[in-house]
Amino acid sequence: MQTRCPYGEGIYTVRPSGRIDAATAPELGQALQDLLAAGQTHLIVDLDGVRYLASGALRVLLVAIKEARRLGGDVKLCSLRPNVQRVFKLSGFTLIFEIADSEEAAALAFQGQPATRAFLGEQGQ
Amino acid sequence: MSERTRRWIVRSYSLGLGLAGLLVLAWASRGAGLPGQLLPLAYFLLLSFLVKYFGFRVAPDVTHSLGGVVDVAALLTLGPVAGGWVAALSSLLYSEYRARQQRLATPRTILEVPLFNGGLKALLALASGAIYQALGGSFAPTAFAGGLVAPLLALCLTWAALDHLGWAGREYLQGGRSGLASWLRTISTPSLLVELLPLPTALVIALVHTALGLGPFALLALAMLSVSILVRLLAEARQKLEARIAELTTLNDVGQAILEASLNKDELCELVYAYASRIVDTRNFLLGLMDEASQRFVLEVLTLDGVRQPKATVSIGGVAAWMQESKSPVLIRDLEREKLPFTPIPLSATPSRSALFVPLLVEATFIGYLSIRSHTPQAFTEDHQRILAAIANQVAVALENIRLYQQAAERQRLEQQLKVAHDLQKSLLPSFCPFVPGFELAADWRSALEVSGDFYDFVSLPGGKLGLLIADVSDKGVPAALFMALSRSLVRSGVIGASSPSEGLRRANTWILKDSQSDMFVTLFYGVLNHADRTLTYANAGHNPPLLYRADTGAIETLAAKGIVLGVLPEIELEERQVAMAPGDLVVLYTDGVTEAINEHEEAFGEERLAQAVRQHHDLEARDVIAKIREAVLAFTGERPPFDDATLVVLKCSQT
Numbered sequence: 001m002q003t004r005c006p007y008g009e010g011i012y013t014v015r016p017s018g019r020i021d022a023a024t025a026p027e028l029g030q031a032l033q034d035l036l037a038a039g040q041t042h043l044i045v046d047l048d049g050v051r052y053l054a055s056g057a058l059r060v061l062l063v064a065i066k067e068a069r070r071l072g073g074d075v076k077l078c079s080l081r082p083n084v085q086r087v088f089k090l091s092g093f094t095l096i097f098e099i100a101d102s103e104e105a106a107a108l109a110f111q112g113q114p115a116t117r118a119f120l121g122e123q124g125q
Numbered sequence: 126m127s128e129r130t131r132r133w134i135v136r137s138y139s140l141g142l143g144l145a146g147l148l149v150l151a152w153a154s155r156g157a158g159l160p161g162q163l164l165p166l167a168y169f170l171l172l173s174f175l176v177k178y179f180g181f182r183v184a185p186d187v188t189h190s191l192g193g194v195v196d197v198a199a200l201l202t203l204g205p206v207a208g209g210w211v212a213a214l215s216s217l218l219y220s221e222y223r224a225r226q227q228r229l230a231t232p233r234t235i236l237e238v239p240l241f242n243g244g245l246k247a248l249l250a251l252a253s254g255a256i257y258q259a260l261g262g263s264f265a266p267t268a269f270a271g272g273l274v275a276p277l278l279a280l281c282l283t284w285a286a287l288d289h290l291g292w293a294g295r296e297y298l299q300g301g302r303s304g305l306a307s308w309l310r311t312i313s314t315p316s317l318l319v320e321l322l323p324l325p326t327a328l329v330i331a332l333v334h335t336a337l338g339l340g341p342f343a344l345l346a347l348a349m350l351s352v353s354i355l356v357r358l359l360a361e362a363r364q365k366l367e368a369r370i371a372e373l374t375t376l377n378d379v380g381q382a383i384l385e386a387s388l389n390k391d392e393l394c395e396l397v398y399a400y401a402s403r404i405v406d407t408r409n410f411l412l413g414l415m416d417e418a419s420q421r422f423v424l425e426v427l428t429l430d431g432v433r434q435p436k437a438t439v440s441i442g443g444v445a446a447w448m449q450e451s452k453s454p455v456l457i458r459d460l461e462r463e464k465l466p467f468t469p470i471p472l473s474a475t476p477s478r479s480a481l482f483v484p485l486l487v488e489a490t491f492i493g494y495l496s497i498r499s500h501t502p503q504a505f506t507e508d509h510q511r512i513l514a515a516i517a518n519q520v521a522v523a524l525e526n527i528r529l530y531q532q533a534a535e536r537q538r539l540e541q542q543l544k545v546a547h548d549l550q551k552s553l554l555p556s557f558c559p560f561v562p563g564f565e566l567a568a569d570w571r572s573a574l575e576v577s578g579d580f581y582d583f584v585s586l587p588g589g590k591l592g593l594l595i596a597d598v599s600d601k602g603v604p605a606a607l608f609m610a611l612s613r614s615l616v617r618s619g620v621i622g623a624s625s626p627s628e629g630l631r632r633a634n635t636w637i638l639k640d641s642q643s644d645m646f647v648t649l650f651y652g653v654l655n656h657a658d659r660t661l662t663y664a665n666a667g668h669n670p671p672l673l674y675r676a677d678t679g680a681i682e683t684l685a686a687k688g689i690v691l692g693v694l695p696e697i698e699l700e701e702r703q704v705a706m707a708p709g710d711l712v713v714l715y716t717d718g719v720t721e722a723i724n725e726h727e728e729a730f731g732e733e734r735l736a737q738a739v740r741q742h743h744d745l746e747a748r749d750v751i752a753k754i755r756e757a758v759l760a761f762t763g764e765r766p767p768f769d770d771a772t773l774v775v776l777k778c779s780q781t
Contacts, residue, residue: 021721021729022769052729054721055648055669056769059599062693063644091648091667092689092697 011042017049022056029060041073044106048079078106135298139241146244150209157206169199173215179353181360189315197327204264205254209247217243245291253283267336281324383523394425414493429473443470448484449491455482459502479504483513485521546606565777567747578605579716579770595714596649608645627664627699634691646692659706664699666691676709681736706778718771722762747775
């Protein structure tokens with residue numbers, strides 16, 4: 001797991017690699033939670049190095065995006081390989097996550113976006 | 126009787142007896158020719174003082190020495206009045222000196238004890254001198270005669286008896302009968318050996334002084350002094366030995382008690398405090414332990430000036446932070462004069478002058494420390510450090526045992542939880558597959574060691590239709606099992622009476638969100654089978670699309686439909702699709718535990734291998750298709766145990 005911050009303070013990128021399955025997903029979850037706990041809420045998960053993503057990994061991303069949006073931030077995804085893209089599409093998570101083609105595009109999306117969004121999972125009150 | 130009254134009585138007794146003795150002696154001194162004896166009186170006094178100075182103490186206030194021998198020798202040489210002054214003044218001066226030396230200037234130490242000690246000696250001298258004289262003893266003897274034996278023995282006995290009677294009276298007033306008894310036990314042996322038995326040798330000193338003159342007397346005096354020093358050294362060695370034995374006994378008791386104590390940290394801390402109190406002064410005591418989880422410092426037992434303080438948690442700093450690195454004990458003899466390697470955090474308003482800190486270490490890991498503090502400098506020595514360190518070692522081991530025990534208990538609890546989750550999960554699955562005309566149904570559910578939340582279900586619908594569903598809850602353990610139970614009943618309620626599969630799932634989604642505040646979600650495929658026209662109408666809420674094998678072409682289709690997992694978004698849209706099945710067609714519903722089963726090269730079984738197995742065995746009965754798929758997965762993964770649940774449901778359209 002690699003964490004970097006190439007777009008200046010405020011936007012952090014996490015780059016998992018290899019397989020993300022039920023066994024390795026907690027590691028990604030921890031990396032995201034650590035950043036959130038440190039007050040970093042604008043996060044990009046660059047999936048370029050991920051050749052396989054099991055549906056179990058979706059949960060750690062969901063937990064992270066809920067927390068990030070609650071804090072006024074977001075978790076964006078970028079550089080999905082086709083089979084990873086398919087997992088997101090099948091599960092419907094493309095409706096939840098903003099998915100960019102590149103890390104740069106994801107970072108740009110952050111800059112043009114107002115920070116708040118409705119907290120996921122709350123009824124539309 | 127109040128402590129105050131008791132003190133007052135003891136003081137009256139001591140001062141009354143002491144002053145009376147001195148007054149009687151002063152009265153007896155009139156016309157006793159004292160001025161002529163001033164020189165011998167002076168050097169006897171000096172010798173007596175020195176011998177007492179080299180005495181030793183087994184009980185507070187009372188000094189044991191060979192001073193009695195010198196005093197009696199002075200009495201035999203100079204007569205009861207001059208001898209009385211030697212005994213009284215040497216005792217008084219010595220007591221005074223001792224009070225000053227100890228820097229304990231209280232009325233008791235500088236007035237009460239010296240006056241009592243001096244006055245008592247004056248009475249001893251006068252009384253025993255009178256008895257000696259009455260039995261025919263003579264003063265300043267120049268030669269030994271048989272007639273001296275009886276008076277001498279009477280003198281010695283009277284002297285020792287009255288001396289101890291006087292002190293015993295004081296002890297009785299101070300501590301009652303039990304105090305007196307314990308005092309007697311403490312002093313009896315040294316009193317017999319040092320205060321009574323050597324007493325008759327006073328005659329030798331008197332004879333030497335009178336018959337042989339000052340030179341030999343001085344030599345004898347020197348011998349007396351060296352014997353005194355020797356006796357004192359021996360007595361001190363013995364006392365040290367006894368103290369060491371007491372320490373070892375206590376340590377042994379601590380160890381024993383720790384072994385017998387139930388494995389509870391709080392109880393252990395209390396136990397340590399109780400035992401430490403037996404050997405060291407614990408009026409200012411601290412037993413602090415690191416809290417692993419919060420990385421803070423817990424003051425488990427804290428006393429300030431004898432008052433127990435409530436348990437508190439503080440951030441790590443001062444000596445704790447320093448010890449974490451150094452892992453060494455610290456003995457501070459005088460805080461005002463020493464430079465410390467750390468800045469202590471004051472625990473009370475009145476600062477300590479001396480202190481002792483001993484770390485609790487488990488294999489070089491700092492887990493806490495014991496400390497004792499005092500408002501006076503030089504309160505603690507290496508001996509304290511040694512004994513406290515020994516206690517600390519035992520405590521550290523016991524604490525580590527508690528930690529390991531709790532860890533084991535926690536593991537057991539988790540295993541128990543997993544079992545509960547597993548049982549719950551299993552109880553929610555259908556116990557058999559329903560019969561559908563023209564179709565075969567088979568299902569198989571394999572739970573992995575770490576329970577996840579697979580489930581499948583069959584729902585009887587109006588018009589003879591059958592709802593089939595397969596689902597996977599995202600998480601493990603008891604929470605997942607509960608979420609699964611919740612989802613299962615809500616999905617059941619949602620689809621029964623719904624106009625369409627997608628409508629049923631939408632309702633279920635709303636209810637799941639309303640009922641669950643967790644971060645969990647469920648992926649789910651739901652299809653309604655109409656056996657009359659062999660159609661399967663389905664919606665897919667983010668689940669792995671089932672495979673549909675076409676018997677006529679041998680092609681495999683996937684039952685994908687646009688949708689999203691349940692339990693995340695409040696408003697969802699689910700695409701609804703329908704497929705028509707022909708005889709020999711096969712639908713395989715599965716969870717990701719099947720396709721994500723991993724072999725030793727970290728490769729997943731995958732959808733393609735699953736499709737391959739279906740193609741290969743499509744003509745078998747539904748039940749056997751499942752068995753063959755299992756075989757294929759097992760052949761692929763080899764010895765590697767499954768990480769996730771793997772569930773399969775096969776629906777086969779029967780050949781006509």
